[in-house]
Amino acid sequence: MFNLTFQERKVVLFLIIIFFVGITLNFLTKKYSHIEFLGFFNSDIGKVNLNKATKEILLGIPGIGEKLAGRIIEYRNLKGGFKDTEELKNIKGIGDSKYKRIKDYFITE
Numbered sequence: 001m002f003n004l005t006f007q008e009r010k011v012v013l014f015l016i017i018i019f020f021v022g023i024t025l026n027f028l029t030k031k032y033s034h035i036e037f038l039g040f041f042n043s044d045i046g047k048v049n050l051n052k053a054t055k056e057i058l059l060g061i062p063g064i065g066e067k068l069a070g071r072i073i074e075y076r077n078l079k080g081g082f083k084d085t086e087e088l089k090n091i092k093g094i095g096d097s098k099y100k101r102i103k104d105y106f107i108t109e
Contacts, residue, residue, distance in 0.1 A: 047107045050082040061105045068093050082108045 004012065048057055050072070058069035071091045076082060085106045088094050094102075 048105055050085065050088075050106050050108050051076060061102060063098060063102050084108055 048061065053072075055066075055069045055073060058064050058072055059066070064072070068091070071093060072088070075087070075091050079087070082088075085103050085108055086099075088103070088106070089096070089099050
């Protein structure tokens with residue numbers, strides 16, 4: 001029926017494989033949130049290191065403004081770095097509710 005050369009068959013097979021990989025990824029990203037899906041590989045992807053972040057980087061986090069970014073850097077310099085993200089609660093302006101909203105953006109390596 002189809003007289004395909006060996007090279008053409010390889011291309012068709014490649015396209016079929018790519019199609020099924022795409023369908024699988026589409027299914028997984030709909031079943032799980034994008035962040036959870038990436039978390040299967042590395043849960044720290046896209047997170048900000050509290051001990052290295054500049055003020056500009058901190059300002060990119062939703063809920064952190066100029067003053068709070070400055071307080072985070074000041075606390076880090078005063079204490080010699082963060083050992084755990086929960087230390088953010090020690091900073092004026094970060095209570096339990098704000099901490100819950102921003103904690104997933106950070107790591108403390």
